[in-house]
Amino acid sequence: MVPHAARAERPLTADAPPPISILDLDAAEAWCTAHGLQPMHLRAVYRSVFRDGVGLDPSALSRAGVPARVAAELCARFVACGSRVVESRESAGGGRKLLVELGSGARVETVLIRHERASTGRARHTVCVSSQAGCSRRCSFCATGTMGLQAQLSAAEIVEQVWLARELIAADDAVGAEAAPLRNVVFMGMGEPLDNLDAVLRALRALSHMNLFALSPRQLTVSTVGASADAIRRLASGAPAVRLALSLHAASQPLRAELLPSAAECSLDELARALDDHARASGCGAMLEYLLIAGVNDRREDAVALAAFCHARREASGIDGAGAFVNLIPYNPTAPGALRGFATPADEAVRAFHAQLRAAGVNALVRWTSAAGRDTDGACGQLALGTPAPSVRRARVRMALGGDDDGRALGAGARRSEAWRMEGVKLATVVAELQAALGWAALADATGVRCFEPVARPTVKSALKFLRASEHRWARERVEALWLQRKLAAEAARGQAE
Numbered sequence: 001m002v003p004h005a006a007r008a009e010r011p012l013t014a015d016a017p018p019p020i021s022i023l024d025l026d027a028a029e030a031w032c033t034a035h036g037l038q039p040m041h042l043r044a045v046y047r048s049v050f051r052d053g054v055g056l057d058p059s060a061l062s063r064a065g066v067p068a069r070v071a072a073e074l075c076a077r078f079v080a081c082g083s084r085v086v087e088s089r090e091s092a093g094g095g096r097k098l099l100v101e102l103g104s105g106a107r108v109e110t111v112l113i114r115h116e117r118a119s120t121g122r123a124r125h126t127v128c129v130s131s132q133a134g135c136s137r138r139c140s141f142c143a144t145g146t147m148g149l150q151a152q153l154s155a156a157e158i159v160e161q162v163w164l165a166r167e168l169i170a171a172d173d174a175v176g177a178e179a180a181p182l183r184n185v186v187f188m189g190m191g192e193p194l195d196n197l198d199a200v201l202r203a204l205r206a207l208s209h210m211n212l213f214a215l216s217p218r219q220l221t222v223s224t225v226g227a228s229a230d231a232i233r234r235l236a237s238g239a240p241a242v243r244l245a246l247s248l249h250a251a252s253q254p255l256r257a258e259l260l261p262s263a264a265e266c267s268l269d270e271l272a273r274a275l276d277d278h279a280r281a282s283g284c285g286a287m288l289e290y291l292l293i294a295g296v297n298d299r300r301e302d303a304v305a306l307a308a309f310c311h312a313r314r315e316a317s318g319i320d321g322a323g324a325f326v327n328l329i330p331y332n333p334t335a336p337g338a339l340r341g342f343a344t345p346a347d348e349a350v351r352a353f354h355a356q357l358r359a360a361g362v363n364a365l366v367r368w369t370s371a372a373g374r375d376t377d378g379a380c381g382q383l384a385l386g387t388p389a390p391s392v393r394r395a396r397v398r399m400a401l402g403g404d405d406d407g408r409a410l411g412a413g414a415r416r417s418e419a420w421r422m423e424g425v426k427l428a429t430v431v432a433e434l435q436a437a438l439g440w441a442a443l444a445d446a447t448g449v450r451c452f453e454p455v456a457r458p459t460v461k462s463a464l465k466f467l468r469a470s471e472h473r474w475a476r477e478r479v480e481a482l483w484l485q486r487k488l489a490a491e492a493a494r495g496q497a498e
Protein backbone atom coordinates (compact mmCIF):
# COMPACT_ATOMS: atom_id res chain seq x y z
CA MET A 1 0.00 0.00 0.00
CA VAL A 2 1.24 3.45 -0.85
CA PRO A 3 0.23 5.93 1.80
CA HIS A 4 -1.11 9.20 0.63
CA ALA A 5 -0.51 11.67 3.34
CA ALA A 6 -3.08 14.21 4.31
CA ARG A 7 -1.99 16.75 1.78
CA ALA A 8 -3.58 20.13 1.84
CA GLU A 9 -6.22 20.47 -0.85
CA ARG A 10 -7.28 23.90 0.24
CA PRO A 11 -8.30 26.62 -2.13
CA LEU A 12 -5.56 29.22 -2.16
CA THR A 13 -6.53 32.77 -2.71
CA ALA A 14 -4.09 35.42 -3.90
CA ASP A 15 -3.36 36.58 -0.35
CA ALA A 16 -3.59 33.23 1.44
CA PRO A 17 -0.09 32.15 2.44
CA PRO A 18 0.70 28.53 1.56
CA PRO A 19 0.06 26.06 4.37
CA ILE A 20 2.96 25.15 6.64
CA SER A 21 3.82 21.57 7.50
CA ILE A 22 3.26 20.83 11.18
CA LEU A 23 6.51 18.84 10.94
CA ASP A 24 8.34 22.15 10.61
CA LEU A 25 9.04 22.28 14.32
CA ASP A 26 10.58 25.77 14.34
CA ALA A 27 7.63 27.27 12.43
CA ALA A 28 5.10 25.49 14.65
CA GLU A 29 6.82 26.73 17.80
CA ALA A 30 7.02 30.30 16.49
CA TRP A 31 3.34 30.25 15.50
CA CYS A 32 2.27 28.91 18.89
CA THR A 33 4.30 31.55 20.73
CA ALA A 34 2.83 34.29 18.56
CA HIS A 35 -0.68 33.02 19.36
CA GLY A 36 -0.13 32.81 23.08
CA LEU A 37 -0.01 29.02 23.28
CA GLN A 38 2.11 27.14 25.80
CA PRO A 39 4.56 24.33 24.99
CA MET A 40 2.01 21.88 26.39
CA HIS A 41 -0.46 22.91 23.68
CA LEU A 42 2.03 22.11 20.93
CA ARG A 43 2.71 18.82 22.70
CA ALA A 44 -1.01 18.09 22.49
CA VAL A 45 -1.01 18.92 18.78
CA TYR A 46 1.84 16.47 18.08
CA ARG A 47 0.22 13.82 20.27
CA SER A 48 -2.91 14.13 18.20
CA VAL A 49 -1.02 13.86 14.92
CA PHE A 50 1.55 11.24 15.94
CA ARG A 51 0.15 9.02 18.65
CA ASP A 52 -3.58 9.26 18.00
CA GLY A 53 -3.21 9.50 14.22
CA VAL A 54 -6.22 11.83 13.92
CA GLY A 55 -4.30 14.44 11.98
CA LEU A 56 -5.08 18.10 12.42
CA ASP A 57 -8.65 18.14 13.60
CA PRO A 58 -9.97 21.22 15.47
CA SER A 59 -12.34 19.28 17.71
CA ALA A 60 -9.68 16.69 18.60
CA LEU A 61 -7.27 19.49 19.41
CA SER A 62 -9.71 21.36 21.60
CA ARG A 63 -10.55 18.11 23.41
CA ALA A 64 -6.78 17.81 24.00
CA GLY A 65 -6.75 21.24 25.65
CA VAL A 66 -5.91 23.61 22.80
CA PRO A 67 -8.24 26.67 23.01
CA ALA A 68 -11.02 26.16 20.44
CA ARG A 69 -10.52 29.43 18.55
CA VAL A 70 -6.80 28.89 18.17
CA ALA A 71 -7.28 25.20 17.31
CA ALA A 72 -9.36 26.10 14.28
CA GLU A 73 -6.87 28.73 13.20
CA LEU A 74 -3.98 26.33 13.66
CA CYS A 75 -5.70 23.67 11.56
CA ALA A 76 -6.29 26.24 8.84
CA ARG A 77 -2.65 27.36 8.84
CA PHE A 78 -0.90 23.99 9.02
CA VAL A 79 -1.06 20.65 7.23
CA ALA A 80 -0.03 17.32 8.70
CA CYS A 81 2.25 16.53 5.78
CA GLY A 82 2.74 18.41 2.51
CA SER A 83 4.43 15.55 0.63
CA ARG A 84 3.11 12.28 -0.72
CA VAL A 85 4.45 9.01 -2.05
CA VAL A 86 3.68 8.73 -5.74
CA GLU A 87 5.45 5.44 -6.36
CA SER A 88 6.86 2.65 -4.25
CA ARG A 89 9.15 0.00 -5.72
CA GLU A 90 10.06 -3.05 -3.71
CA SER A 91 13.46 -4.57 -4.14
CA ALA A 92 14.06 -8.30 -3.96
CA GLY A 93 16.40 -7.54 -1.04
CA GLY A 94 13.49 -6.26 1.07
CA GLY A 95 14.08 -2.53 0.63
CA ARG A 96 11.65 -0.06 -0.87
CA LYS A 97 12.42 2.96 -2.96
CA LEU A 98 9.81 5.68 -2.64
CA LEU A 99 9.29 8.43 -5.14
CA VAL A 100 8.14 11.35 -3.03
CA GLU A 101 6.47 14.45 -4.40
CA LEU A 102 7.05 17.41 -2.15
CA GLY A 103 4.57 20.20 -1.54
CA SER A 104 6.64 22.38 -3.88
CA GLY A 105 6.13 19.86 -6.69
CA ALA A 106 9.80 18.77 -6.69
CA ARG A 107 10.40 15.04 -6.51
CA VAL A 108 12.98 13.13 -4.51
CA GLU A 109 13.69 9.52 -3.68
CA THR A 110 13.65 8.03 -0.22
CA VAL A 111 14.75 4.49 0.56
CA LEU A 112 13.31 2.34 3.29
CA ILE A 113 15.64 -0.49 4.27
CA ARG A 114 14.62 -3.45 6.39
CA HIS A 115 17.37 -5.23 8.34
CA GLU A 116 17.19 -8.44 10.24
CA ARG A 117 19.62 -8.92 13.08
CA ALA A 118 21.31 -12.28 12.65
CA SER A 119 21.69 -12.64 16.43
CA THR A 120 18.05 -12.04 17.43
CA GLY A 121 16.18 -12.45 14.14
CA ARG A 122 14.44 -9.15 14.94
CA ALA A 123 13.78 -6.74 12.11
CA ARG A 124 14.10 -2.97 12.11
CA HIS A 125 14.01 -0.21 9.55
CA THR A 126 16.40 2.47 8.40
CA VAL A 127 15.16 5.39 6.31
CA CYS A 128 17.56 6.99 3.88
CA VAL A 129 16.36 10.55 3.24
CA SER A 130 17.21 13.11 0.57
CA SER A 131 18.27 16.60 1.57
CA GLN A 132 18.26 18.09 -1.94
CA ALA A 133 16.47 17.30 -5.20
CA GLY A 134 19.43 16.33 -7.37
CA CYS A 135 22.92 17.43 -6.38
CA SER A 136 25.56 19.78 -7.71
CA ARG A 137 28.59 17.74 -6.61
CA ARG A 138 28.80 15.42 -9.63
CA CYS A 139 30.73 12.59 -8.00
CA SER A 140 32.03 10.34 -10.75
CA PHE A 141 30.05 7.25 -9.76
CA CYS A 142 26.79 8.83 -8.67
CA ALA A 143 23.56 8.91 -10.65
CA THR A 144 22.14 11.76 -8.55
CA GLY A 145 25.04 14.01 -9.56
CA THR A 146 23.98 13.77 -13.21
CA MET A 147 20.74 15.60 -12.35
CA GLY A 148 22.43 18.78 -11.15
CA LEU A 149 20.91 20.67 -8.25
CA GLN A 150 17.16 21.10 -8.76
CA ALA A 151 15.97 22.23 -5.32
CA GLN A 152 17.03 22.63 -1.72
CA LEU A 153 14.66 20.81 0.62
CA SER A 154 13.19 22.55 3.64
CA ALA A 155 13.53 20.95 7.07
CA ALA A 156 9.88 19.91 6.91
CA GLU A 157 10.35 18.28 3.51
CA ILE A 158 13.21 16.21 4.93
CA VAL A 159 11.23 15.22 8.01
CA GLU A 160 8.15 14.40 5.93
CA GLN A 161 10.09 11.64 4.18
CA VAL A 162 10.53 9.96 7.56
CA TRP A 163 6.87 10.52 8.33
CA LEU A 164 5.83 8.85 5.06
CA ALA A 165 8.18 5.93 5.67
CA ARG A 166 6.68 5.56 9.14
CA GLU A 167 3.20 5.41 7.62
CA LEU A 168 4.32 2.62 5.31
CA ILE A 169 5.76 0.68 8.22
CA ALA A 170 2.51 1.19 10.15
CA ALA A 171 0.53 -0.04 7.13
CA ASP A 172 2.68 -3.21 7.10
CA ASP A 173 1.97 -3.75 10.77
CA ALA A 174 -1.73 -3.28 10.13
CA VAL A 175 -1.81 -6.12 7.60
CA GLY A 176 -0.05 -8.44 10.00
CA ALA A 177 3.52 -8.22 8.71
CA GLU A 178 6.05 -8.60 11.48
CA ALA A 179 6.49 -5.26 13.20
CA ALA A 180 9.87 -3.75 12.43
CA PRO A 181 10.28 -0.39 14.12
CA LEU A 182 12.04 2.60 12.65
CA ARG A 183 15.49 2.67 14.22
CA ASN A 184 17.73 4.87 12.12
CA VAL A 185 17.59 7.81 9.76
CA VAL A 186 20.53 8.35 7.44
CA PHE A 187 21.05 11.41 5.25
CA MET A 188 22.44 9.40 2.36
CA GLY A 189 19.74 9.91 -0.26
CA MET A 190 19.83 12.58 -2.92
CA GLY A 191 22.00 15.58 -2.29
CA GLU A 192 24.93 16.73 -0.20
CA PRO A 193 23.44 17.46 3.25
CA LEU A 194 26.15 19.96 4.18
CA ASP A 195 25.19 22.05 1.14
CA ASN A 196 21.80 22.51 2.82
CA LEU A 197 23.04 22.59 6.37
CA ASP A 198 20.53 24.99 7.97
CA ALA A 199 17.60 22.86 6.87
CA VAL A 200 19.42 19.66 7.85
CA LEU A 201 20.14 20.97 11.36
CA ARG A 202 16.50 21.92 11.79
CA ALA A 203 15.40 18.51 10.52
CA LEU A 204 17.77 16.77 12.95
CA ARG A 205 16.24 18.73 15.79
CA ALA A 206 12.72 17.67 14.77
CA LEU A 207 13.72 14.02 14.35
CA SER A 208 15.19 13.85 17.82
CA HIS A 209 12.55 16.02 19.54
CA MET A 210 10.51 14.21 22.19
CA ASN A 211 7.23 15.50 20.76
CA LEU A 212 7.96 14.16 17.30
CA PHE A 213 10.10 11.14 16.39
CA ALA A 214 12.11 11.06 19.63
CA LEU A 215 15.06 9.39 17.90
CA SER A 216 18.34 9.50 19.76
CA PRO A 217 20.98 11.61 17.95
CA ARG A 218 23.07 8.44 17.72
CA GLN A 219 20.29 6.98 15.53
CA LEU A 220 20.80 9.81 13.05
CA THR A 221 23.65 9.87 10.55
CA VAL A 222 24.61 12.71 8.24
CA SER A 223 26.77 11.71 5.32
CA THR A 224 28.99 14.15 3.48
CA VAL A 225 31.34 14.06 0.57
CA GLY A 226 33.60 16.41 2.54
CA ALA A 227 33.68 19.44 0.30
CA SER A 228 33.71 21.94 3.16
CA ALA A 229 35.75 21.73 6.36
CA ASP A 230 33.76 24.68 7.78
CA ALA A 231 30.46 22.89 7.26
CA ILE A 232 31.77 19.81 9.10
CA ARG A 233 32.73 22.04 12.02
CA ARG A 234 29.31 23.74 11.94
CA LEU A 235 27.64 20.32 12.04
CA ALA A 236 29.84 19.38 15.00
CA SER A 237 28.77 22.47 16.92
CA GLY A 238 25.09 22.36 15.87
CA ALA A 239 24.48 18.64 16.32
CA PRO A 240 27.50 17.15 18.08
CA ALA A 241 25.86 13.87 19.05
CA VAL A 242 24.66 13.08 15.53
CA ARG A 243 26.84 10.59 13.71
CA LEU A 244 28.94 11.75 10.80
CA ALA A 245 29.73 9.58 7.79
CA LEU A 246 32.41 10.79 5.42
CA SER A 247 32.46 9.54 1.85
CA LEU A 248 36.22 9.14 1.59
CA HIS A 249 36.57 6.68 -1.31
CA ALA A 250 40.30 7.31 -1.62
CA ALA A 251 42.99 8.17 0.93
CA SER A 252 45.23 10.02 -1.51
CA GLN A 253 44.40 13.51 -2.78
CA PRO A 254 44.96 12.85 -6.52
CA LEU A 255 42.74 9.74 -6.61
CA ARG A 256 40.14 11.39 -4.41
CA ALA A 257 40.04 14.42 -6.69
CA GLU A 258 39.57 12.10 -9.65
CA LEU A 259 36.60 10.36 -8.06
CA LEU A 260 35.08 13.41 -6.38
CA PRO A 261 35.40 16.71 -8.27
CA SER A 262 34.49 18.62 -5.09
CA ALA A 263 37.62 17.25 -3.39
CA ALA A 264 39.41 20.11 -5.15
CA GLU A 265 37.61 22.50 -2.77
CA CYS A 266 38.93 20.83 0.36
CA SER A 267 42.25 19.02 0.39
CA LEU A 268 42.61 15.74 2.20
CA ASP A 269 44.78 17.44 4.87
CA GLU A 270 42.19 20.13 5.48
CA LEU A 271 39.46 17.50 5.61
CA ALA A 272 41.48 15.42 8.06
CA ARG A 273 41.82 18.42 10.40
CA ALA A 274 38.05 19.04 10.25
CA LEU A 275 37.41 15.36 11.04
CA ASP A 276 39.72 15.54 14.04
CA ASP A 277 37.91 18.66 15.29
CA HIS A 278 34.58 16.90 14.79
CA ALA A 279 35.80 13.83 16.70
CA ARG A 280 36.93 15.99 19.63
CA ALA A 281 33.60 17.89 19.69
CA SER A 282 31.39 14.83 19.34
CA GLY A 283 33.46 12.36 21.33
CA CYS A 284 33.42 9.82 18.53
CA GLY A 285 35.01 9.47 15.15
CA ALA A 286 33.31 9.67 11.78
CA MET A 287 32.44 6.55 9.88
CA LEU A 288 34.45 6.43 6.71
CA GLU A 289 32.51 5.29 3.66
CA TYR A 290 34.68 3.68 1.02
CA LEU A 291 33.17 2.67 -2.30
CA LEU A 292 35.24 -0.14 -3.79
CA ILE A 293 35.67 0.17 -7.56
CA ALA A 294 37.51 -2.60 -9.36
CA GLY A 295 41.05 -1.65 -10.31
CA VAL A 296 40.51 1.99 -9.30
CA ASN A 297 40.72 2.17 -5.51
CA ASP A 298 40.78 -1.48 -4.41
CA ARG A 299 44.50 -2.11 -4.87
CA ARG A 300 46.93 -3.07 -2.11
CA GLU A 301 48.43 0.43 -2.02
CA ASP A 302 44.92 1.90 -1.61
CA ALA A 303 44.34 -0.26 1.47
CA VAL A 304 47.74 0.80 2.87
CA ALA A 305 46.88 4.51 2.38
CA LEU A 306 43.44 4.02 3.93
CA ALA A 307 44.86 2.25 6.98
CA ALA A 308 47.41 5.06 7.45
CA PHE A 309 44.63 7.68 7.20
CA CYS A 310 42.61 5.84 9.89
CA HIS A 311 45.56 5.52 12.26
CA ALA A 312 46.44 9.19 11.83
CA ARG A 313 42.86 10.17 12.79
CA ARG A 314 42.99 8.08 15.94
CA GLU A 315 46.27 9.67 16.99
CA ALA A 316 45.32 13.24 16.09
CA SER A 317 41.93 13.21 17.80
CA GLY A 318 43.21 11.41 20.89
CA ILE A 319 40.01 9.34 20.88
CA ASP A 320 40.35 5.62 20.66
CA GLY A 321 38.43 4.38 17.64
CA ALA A 322 38.07 7.80 16.04
CA GLY A 323 38.25 7.56 12.28
CA ALA A 324 39.08 3.90 12.52
CA PHE A 325 35.73 2.53 11.43
CA VAL A 326 35.39 1.93 7.72
CA ASN A 327 32.34 0.81 5.77
CA LEU A 328 33.39 -0.89 2.56
CA ILE A 329 30.70 -0.62 -0.11
CA PRO A 330 31.09 -2.61 -3.33
CA TYR A 331 30.34 -0.21 -6.20
CA ASN A 332 26.72 -0.27 -7.37
CA PRO A 333 26.49 0.15 -11.17
CA THR A 334 25.37 3.57 -12.38
CA ALA A 335 25.30 5.24 -15.78
CA PRO A 336 28.05 7.81 -15.01
CA GLY A 337 30.19 5.07 -13.50
CA ALA A 338 29.70 2.84 -16.53
CA LEU A 339 30.80 5.66 -18.83
CA ARG A 340 34.10 5.69 -16.96
CA GLY A 341 34.37 1.92 -17.17
CA PHE A 342 33.78 1.43 -13.41
CA ALA A 343 32.92 -2.08 -12.34
CA THR A 344 32.07 -3.86 -9.12
CA PRO A 345 35.04 -5.78 -7.76
CA ALA A 346 34.75 -9.54 -7.46
CA ASP A 347 33.70 -10.70 -3.99
CA GLU A 348 37.18 -12.19 -3.44
CA ALA A 349 38.80 -8.81 -4.16
CA VAL A 350 36.44 -7.13 -1.67
CA ARG A 351 37.27 -9.76 0.95
CA ALA A 352 41.01 -9.36 0.31
CA PHE A 353 40.80 -5.58 0.74
CA HIS A 354 38.82 -6.04 3.93
CA ALA A 355 41.30 -8.59 5.27
CA GLN A 356 44.20 -6.25 4.52
CA LEU A 357 42.57 -3.46 6.52
CA ARG A 358 41.80 -5.78 9.43
CA ALA A 359 45.36 -7.04 9.40
CA ALA A 360 46.53 -3.41 9.62
CA GLY A 361 44.40 -2.93 12.75
CA VAL A 362 41.51 -1.04 11.12
CA ASN A 363 37.97 -1.79 12.17
CA ALA A 364 36.09 -2.33 8.90
CA LEU A 365 32.92 -3.96 7.65
CA VAL A 366 31.82 -4.89 4.16
CA ARG A 367 28.33 -3.56 3.53
CA TRP A 368 27.13 -6.36 1.29
CA THR A 369 23.59 -5.21 2.02
CA SER A 370 24.23 -1.91 0.24
CA ALA A 371 23.59 -3.84 -2.99
CA ALA A 372 20.12 -4.85 -1.82
CA GLY A 373 18.37 -2.10 -3.74
CA ARG A 374 20.22 -2.50 -7.04
CA ASP A 375 17.22 -4.03 -8.79
CA THR A 376 15.20 -0.85 -8.13
CA ASP A 377 18.14 1.55 -8.59
CA GLY A 378 17.76 2.24 -4.90
CA ALA A 379 21.26 1.27 -3.79
CA CYS A 380 24.00 3.74 -2.81
CA GLY A 381 24.73 6.22 -5.62
CA GLN A 382 21.83 5.06 -7.80
CA LEU A 383 19.08 7.53 -6.91
CA ALA A 384 18.13 9.61 -9.94
CA LEU A 385 14.32 9.66 -10.09
CA GLY A 386 14.27 6.85 -12.67
CA THR A 387 13.84 9.28 -15.55
CA PRO A 388 17.24 10.72 -16.38
CA ALA A 389 17.94 13.91 -18.25
CA PRO A 390 18.07 13.53 -22.06
CA SER A 391 21.87 13.92 -22.09
CA VAL A 392 22.21 11.09 -19.61
CA ARG A 393 19.79 8.92 -21.58
CA ARG A 394 21.78 9.52 -24.75
CA ALA A 395 25.00 8.65 -22.92
CA ARG A 396 23.43 5.43 -21.70
CA VAL A 397 22.35 4.44 -25.16
CA ARG A 398 25.78 5.25 -26.63
CA MET A 399 27.36 3.19 -23.92
CA ALA A 400 24.93 0.36 -24.49
CA LEU A 401 25.82 0.23 -28.16
CA GLY A 402 29.43 -0.34 -27.34
CA GLY A 403 31.15 3.03 -27.43
CA ASP A 404 31.88 5.74 -24.94
CA ASP A 405 32.12 9.43 -25.60
CA ASP A 406 35.55 9.00 -27.21
CA GLY A 407 34.24 6.32 -29.54
CA ARG A 408 36.25 3.59 -27.82
CA ALA A 409 34.63 0.21 -28.13
CA LEU A 410 33.22 -1.17 -24.91
CA GLY A 411 31.09 -3.83 -26.53
CA ALA A 412 30.19 -6.08 -23.61
CA GLY A 413 26.83 -7.81 -23.64
CA ALA A 414 26.71 -7.44 -19.89
CA ARG A 415 27.09 -3.71 -20.23
CA ARG A 416 24.25 -3.58 -22.75
CA SER A 417 22.07 -5.44 -20.29
CA GLU A 418 23.07 -3.04 -17.58
CA ALA A 419 22.14 -0.01 -19.67
CA TRP A 420 18.85 -1.53 -20.62
CA ARG A 421 18.06 -2.33 -17.00
CA MET A 422 18.95 1.23 -16.07
CA GLU A 423 16.52 2.51 -18.63
CA GLY A 424 13.90 0.70 -16.57
CA VAL A 425 12.34 -0.93 -19.62
CA LYS A 426 10.52 -4.22 -19.41
CA LEU A 427 11.27 -7.07 -21.79
CA ALA A 428 7.58 -7.33 -22.66
CA THR A 429 7.53 -3.67 -23.72
CA VAL A 430 10.62 -4.09 -25.87
CA VAL A 431 9.29 -7.16 -27.66
CA ALA A 432 5.86 -5.64 -28.18
CA GLU A 433 7.37 -2.38 -29.49
CA LEU A 434 9.71 -4.13 -31.88
CA GLN A 435 7.01 -6.46 -33.14
CA ALA A 436 4.62 -3.58 -33.74
CA ALA A 437 7.27 -1.58 -35.60
CA LEU A 438 8.90 -4.35 -37.66
CA GLY A 439 6.72 -7.42 -37.60
CA TRP A 440 7.90 -10.92 -36.70
CA ALA A 441 9.69 -11.67 -39.97
CA ALA A 442 11.91 -8.56 -39.92
CA LEU A 443 12.56 -9.09 -36.24
CA ALA A 444 13.73 -12.65 -36.89
CA ASP A 445 15.96 -11.40 -39.74
CA ALA A 446 17.48 -8.58 -37.74
CA THR A 447 18.26 -10.63 -34.66
CA GLY A 448 18.65 -14.18 -35.95
CA VAL A 449 16.40 -15.32 -33.12
CA ARG A 450 14.29 -18.22 -34.32
CA CYS A 451 11.38 -17.80 -31.97
CA PHE A 452 10.39 -14.70 -33.96
CA GLU A 453 10.06 -16.61 -37.23
CA PRO A 454 6.46 -16.40 -38.53
CA VAL A 455 6.51 -20.12 -39.25
CA ALA A 456 6.49 -20.78 -35.49
CA ARG A 457 3.35 -18.54 -35.14
CA PRO A 458 4.92 -16.42 -32.43
CA THR A 459 3.04 -14.33 -29.93
CA VAL A 460 4.53 -11.79 -27.52
CA LYS A 461 3.82 -14.28 -24.74
CA SER A 462 5.60 -17.20 -26.42
CA ALA A 463 8.53 -14.95 -27.41
CA LEU A 464 8.89 -13.79 -23.81
CA LYS A 465 8.88 -17.36 -22.56
CA PHE A 466 11.75 -18.18 -24.91
CA LEU A 467 13.74 -15.02 -24.13
CA ARG A 468 13.37 -15.37 -20.39
CA ALA A 469 14.95 -18.83 -20.35
CA SER A 470 18.40 -18.48 -18.85
CA GLU A 471 20.09 -20.37 -21.69
CA HIS A 472 18.76 -17.84 -24.21
CA ARG A 473 20.59 -14.85 -22.79
CA TRP A 474 22.32 -14.40 -26.17
CA ALA A 475 18.88 -13.91 -27.77
CA ARG A 476 17.89 -11.37 -25.17
CA GLU A 477 21.07 -9.43 -25.80
CA ARG A 478 20.41 -9.28 -29.53
CA VAL A 479 16.91 -7.99 -28.88
CA GLU A 480 18.28 -5.41 -26.46
CA ALA A 481 20.89 -4.28 -28.96
CA LEU A 482 18.34 -3.88 -31.73
CA TRP A 483 15.95 -1.96 -29.50
CA LEU A 484 18.75 0.30 -28.26
CA GLN A 485 20.02 0.90 -31.81
CA ARG A 486 16.59 2.10 -32.82
CA LYS A 487 16.38 4.23 -29.70
CA LEU A 488 19.74 5.81 -30.43
CA ALA A 489 18.69 6.58 -34.00
CA ALA A 490 15.50 8.20 -32.70
CA GLU A 491 17.44 10.19 -30.07
CA ALA A 492 19.92 11.35 -32.74
CA ALA A 493 17.11 12.40 -35.08
CA ARG A 494 15.44 14.31 -32.26
CA GLY A 495 18.78 15.93 -31.36
CA GLN A 496 19.24 17.12 -34.97
CA ALA A 497 15.72 18.49 -35.10
CA GLU A 498 16.40 20.48 -31.91
Ligand code: SF4
Pocket residue numbers: 135136137138139142143144145189190191192225381
Ligand atom coordinates in the same frame (compact mmCIF):
# COMPACT_ATOMS: atom_id res chain seq x y z
S1 SF4 B 1 27.55 11.04 -3.99
FE1 SF4 B 1 26.36 12.50 -2.77
S2 SF4 B 1 27.50 14.42 -3.00
FE2 SF4 B 1 28.21 13.08 -4.65
S3 SF4 B 1 26.89 13.62 -6.41
FE3 SF4 B 1 25.95 11.88 -5.33
S4 SF4 B 1 24.45 12.80 -3.96
FE4 SF4 B 1 25.89 14.41 -4.57
